Amino acid sequence: MGRYDLSLIGFGGVNRSLAELIAERGDELKAELGFGLRVVAITDLRAGSLVQADGIDLPALLATAPGELDFSRMAGGSTEPRNQQVIQDGPGDIVAEATFTNPADGEPALSHVRWALEAGKHVCTTNKGPVALQGPALKDLAARHGVSFEFEGSVMSGTPILRTAEHLLTGLRVTGVEGIMNGTSNYILGRLEAGAAFPDAVKEAQALGYAEADPTADVEGFDVQLKVMILAHQVLGANLRRQDVACEGISQLTPADMRDAASRGLRWKLVGQATRREDGSVDARVAPAALPADHPLAAISGTTNAVSFHTDLLGAVTVSGPGAGRTETAYALLSDIIAIHHRHGAAEAHRTPEESFRG
Numbered sequence: 042m043g044r045y046d047l048s049l050i051g052f053g054g055v056n057r058s059l060a061e062l063i064a065e066r067g068d069e070l071k072a073e074l075g076f077g078l079r080v081v082a083i084t085d086l087r088a089g090s091l092v093q094a095d096g097i098d099l100p101a102l103l104a105t106a107p108g109e110l111d112f113s114r115m116a117g118g119s120t121e122p123r124n125q126q127v128i129q130d131g132p133g134d135i136v137a138e139a140t141f142t143n144p145a146d147g148e149p150a151l152s153h154v155r156w157a158l159e160a161g162k163h164v165c166t167t168n169k170g171p172v173a174l175q176g177p178a179l180k181d182l183a184a185r186h187g188v189s190f191e192f193e194g195s196v197m198s199g200t201p202i203l204r205t206a207e208h209l210l211t212g213l214r215v216t217g218v219e220g221i222m223n224g225t226s227n228y229i230l231g232r233l234e235a236g237a238a239f240p241d242a243v244k245e246a247q248a249l250g251y252a253e254a255d256p257t258a259d260v261e262g263f264d265v266q267l268k269v270m271i272l273a274h275q276v277l278g279a280n281l282r283r284q285d286v287a288c289e290g291i292s293q294l295t296p297a298d299m300r301d302a303a304s305r306g307l308r309w310k311l312v313g314q315a316t317r318r319e320d321g322s323v324d325a326r327v328a329p330a331a332l333p334a335d336h337p338l339a340a341i342s343g344t345t346n347a348v349s350f351h352t353d354l355l356g357a358v359t360v361s362g363p364g365a366g367r368t369e370t371a372y373a374l375l376s377d378i379i380a381i382h383h384r385h386g387a388a389e390a391h392r393t394p395e396e397s398f399r400g
C-alpha cells in the first residue's frame with residue numbers, strides 16, 4: 042500500500058473541495074484504491090504558501106473559512122504564493138493545478154504545469170488554458186520526463202468525457218462533436234427562461250461556484266472555445282488555435298428572446314462544435330442556437346452539460362453529466378490521480394520511499 046503526496050496550486054473552490062474529499066473520505070478511498078493521499082503543500086494568491094512535508098492537517102486547515110486563510114501564521118507558511126519553489130522543490134509527487142483559467146495565454150497556469158513536468162512531477166489540472174493552448178506540447182514534455190499530464194476536469198467538470206472519448210470510442214470514426222459545454226451559461230439561460238435578469242443570474246452562478254473568476258469567459262463563449270479546442274484535439278486530432286474557432290456568447294440574449302423561442306417550441310442553448318470537413322480540415326465554432334424540442338441537447342438544463350460524438354457506425358453517442366461545480370470538478374482531479382496511479386503506480390510501488398510513489 043503506497044501513498045501520493047500532493048501539492049495544490051490555487052486553493053479556491055476546486056482544490057479546497059479536493060482537500061475536503063481527502064479529509065472526509067481518505068480512509069475509504071485508500072481501502073478502495075490501494076493507495077493513500079496526503080496534501081503536503083498548498084499555494085494561493087490570497088493565502089500564501091504552506092509546505093509541511095509530513096502532511097498538512099486538513100481538518101484543522103479546513104476549519105478556517107476560505108477568505109480568512111493566512112498561511113504565514115502556520116508552521117511552514119509564508120505570505121507569498123511561492124509557486125515555482127513549491128512546485129519544483131517542494132515535497133509533492135503530484136501537482137494539482139487549479140488557479141484561474143486565462144483564455145488569452147494560459148498563464149500563470151501554463152508555467153505552473155511546465156515547472157512541474159520539468160521537475161519530474163505528475164500534473165493533474167482542471168485549468169483549460171494550458172490544455173487548450175499548449176496541450177500537445179505539454180503531453181510531449183510529460184512523456185520526455187516520464188510523468189503524466191492529466192486534465193479530465195478541463196471539459197465537463199467531473200463527467201468523464203475525455204476518458205470516454207479516449208477509451209470507449211475506439212474502432213469508430215468520429216466525424217465531429219457538438220455539445221453544451223459551459224455550466225454557467227446553461228444555468229443563466231435557464232434563469233432567463235424563468236424571467237430572471239441577466240446580471241442576477243450571473244451573480245447566482247458565481248455564488249454557486251460555477252462561474253469563472255471573470256465570468257466574461259462563460260457568457261461570451263471563450264470558455265467553450267477552449268473546450269472545443271481540447272475536444273477537437275482529443276477526438277479529431279486537430280490542433281486548433283483560438284482564432285480558428287469562431288465564437289459568439291449569450292450576453293445579447295434576454296428573457297424576451299426566451300419567451301419568443303418558447304412560443305415557437307424552441308430553447309436557446311450555447312452550442313460548441315467541431316466537425317471534420319470533406320478535405321480533412323476541421324470547422325469549429327461556438328454560438329447560441331435556438332434548438333427544437335426534439336434535439337438531443339434541447340432538454341439539457343441547469344449546469345448539466347452534454348456532448349454528442351458523431352460516429353460512422355453508431356451515429357450520435359451522447360454523454361451528459363455535471364458541467365461545473367466545486368465538488369464535481371474536484372472529483373475530476375481524483376480521477377486524474379487514479380489514472381496516474383494506473384499508469385505509474387505498479388512500477389513505482391517497488392521504488393524506495395524517497396521516490397515518487399511512497400511505499
Ligand SMILES: NC(=O)C1=CN([C@@H]2O[C@H](COP(=O)(O)OP(=O)(O)OC[C@H]3O[C@@H](n4cnc5c(N)ncnc54)[C@H](O)[C@@H]3O)[C@@H](O)[C@H]2O)C=CC1
Binds near residue numbers: 051169
Ligand atoms: N468551478 C468549476 O465548476 C470548474 C472550474 N474549472 C477550472 O478549475 C480552476 C479552478 O476553479 P475554481 O476553484 O472554481 O476557481 P476559484 O476562482 O475559486 O479558485 C482559483 C484560486 O486560484 C488562486 N490563484 C489565482 N492565481 C494564482 C496564482 N498565481 N498562484 C496561486 N494561486 C492563484 C485564487 O486566489 C483562487 O483562490 C479554474 O481554472 C477553472 O476554470 C474547471 C471545471 C469546472
Ligand SMILES: N[C@@H](CC=O)C(=O)O
Binds near residue numbers: 195197224225251259
Ligand atoms: N465556468 C465553467 C466551469 C467549468 O469549466 C462552467 O461554467 O462551465
